[in-house]
Amino acid sequence: MNPINTTDLTAALQWRYATKAFDSQKKIDSTTLEALLETLRLTPSSFGLQPWKFIVVENPALREQLRAQSWNQPQVTDASHLIVLAVKEAVTVNDISEWINCLALTQQTPIDQLAPLQGMIQQFTGAMSADDMLHWNTRQLYIALGQLMTCAALLEIDSCPLEGISPASYDQILGLAGSGYCTKVACAIGYRSGLDKYANAPKARFPQEKIIVRM
Amino acid sequence: MNPINTTDLTAALQWRYATKAFDSQKKIDSTTLEALLETLRLTPSSFGLQPWKFIVVENPALREQLRAQSWNQPQVTDASHLIVLAVKEAVTVNDISEWINCLALTQQTPIDQLAPLQGMIQQFTGAMSADDMLHWNTRQLYIALGQLMTCAALLEIDSCPLEGISPASYDQILGLAGSGYCTKVACAIGYRSGLDKYANAPKARFPQEKIIVRM
Numbered sequence: 001m002n003p004i005n006t007t008d009l010t011a012a013l014q015w016r017y018a019t020k021a022f023d024s025q026k027k028i029d030s031t032t033l034e035a036l037l038e039t040l041r042l043t044p045s046s047f048g049l050q051p052w053k054f055i056v057v058e059n060p061a062l063r064e065q066l067r068a069q070s071w072n073q074p075q076v077t078d079a080s081h082l083i084v085l086a087v088k089e090a091v092t093v094n095d096i097s098e099w100i101n102c103l104a105l106t107q108q109t110p111i112d113q114l115a116p117l118q119g120m121i122q123q124f125t126g127a128m129s130a131d132d133m134l135h136w137n138t139r140q141l142y143i144a145l146g147q148l149m150t151c152a153a154l155l156e157i158d159s160c161p162l163e164g165i166s167p168a169s170y171d172q173i174l175g176l177a178g179s180g181y182c183t184k185v186a187c188a189i190g191y192r193s194g195l196d197k198y199a200n201a202p203k204a205r206f207p208q209e210k211i212i213v214r215m
Numbered sequence: 216m217n218p219i220n221t222t223d224l225t226a227a228l229q230w231r232y233a234t235k236a237f238d239s240q241k242k243i244d245s246t247t248l249e250a251l252l253e254t255l256r257l258t259p260s261s262f263g264l265q266p267w268k269f270i271v272v273e274n275p276a277l278r279e280q281l282r283a284q285s286w287n288q289p290q291v292t293d294a295s296h297l298i299v300l301a302v303k304e305a306v307t308v309n310d311i312s313e314w315i316n317c318l319a320l321t322q323q324t325p326i327d328q329l330a331p332l333q334g335m336i337q338q339f340t341g342a343m344s345a346d347d348m349l350h351w352n353t354r355q356l357y358i359a360l361g362q363l364m365t366c367a368a369l370l371e372i373d374s375c376p377l378e379g380i381s382p383a384s385y386d387q388i389l390g391l392a393g394s395g396y397c398t399k400v401a402c403a404i405g406y407r408s409g410l411d412k413y414a415n416a417p418k419a420r421f422p423q424e425k426i427i428v429r430m
Contacts, residue, residue: 042229206317213270214270214271
């Protein structure tokens with residue numbers, strides 16, 4: 001049996017919305033939070049390279065600082081947790097090596113059997129400009145954002161993706177500056193406030209005819 | 216009660232893997248397929264702009280042509296369905312208008328109440344270079360890819376994201392060339408073959424300590 005049926009899945013996605021007002025008194029319990037962090041960790045990425053770090057910010061003082069760099073959006077401080085999604089700017093030969101080692105260890109495969117894969121990834125990434133690589137890695141990060149928001153909805157956790165932030169300021173505040181990782185987007189997670197006027201608005205989407213083509 | 220508990224959610228994500236060999240005899244039933252297309256349609260995007268089209272390719276002849284433009288990867292022809300994710304290259308003033316109309320109609324809001332939002336989106340997108348806009352829209356598309364793979368796993372549908380394709384050739388074959396939409400990535404969906412040697416490999420991911428930071 002599927003873990004969920006199509007009706008409940010669709011209902012969960014309909015229930016989700018970009019929550020503008022969170023209930024600042026309600027915290028996500030640790031079991032649920034750890035499950036959400038695990039969904040981030042399990043996110044698929046190109047070649048499995050996982051070019052990212054996820055910073056889970058609970059500290060109120062830090063979040064006040066971040067809010068000031070986020071057009072003062074209250075979600076940053078009022079949600080249960082703020083997750084900052086940072087991308088690894090460049091995938092280096094060392095990063096590829098680290099990934100191949102992880103793969104070999106997990107799958108108990110002799111490392112020399114993975115040499116062709118390693119060579120292929122090196123060739124592919126080595127042919128990219130720094131800009132192209134940053135864009136590529138950032139696209140992978142958005143898979144994680146998608147998986148996070150979907151999984152949150154399934155656990156009845158509200159979320160709000162936040163692109164309207166100052167990434168450079170986030171990097172300074174979170175100590176990412178100069179680390180090889182940089183902030184790209186954030187996601188507030190928690191529980192909607194009963195006062196959020198958007199909570200009961202019907203979900204607006206283009207009809208299938210506009211966006212789905214069958215061939 | 217949540218539609219799913221944390222244990223089942225994590226198990227579904229552990230079950231998922233980038234399926235290399237699909238059972239070409241097993242087709243996704245129409246209820247499940249429609250639910251997956253609905254998850255695409257419900258994907259969140261920045262300002263709700265939905266800058267995308269999803270092409271669901273079932274036609275075997277077309278898929279043979281696409282496979283030839285995909286390093287001959289068998290997933291392209293053998294999976295139950297191939298979904299091609301195409302991005303809208305530019306969000307125009309007309310696109311914004313269409314979205315605002317959709318929002319007004321769905322939420323039964325007088326259109327002039329949405330004028331400030333419309334102006335804000337116009338200002339934001341108007342300040343972007345063509346390149347930046349394409350990258351921004353493509354990142355949104357990867358949220359859809361993430362939501363699709365996650366939801367598929369929850370319905371016990373296998374998937375394989377495919378970046379190793381020739382987007383320009385896909386555009387020609389699918390009639391997208393010159394349409395303002397262009398192929399960015401594809402995703403094969405269906406059922407794993409019993410012969411896929413990767414199906415039972417332990418999932419390899421970096422440990423939480425490497426990618427999750429708590430503050």
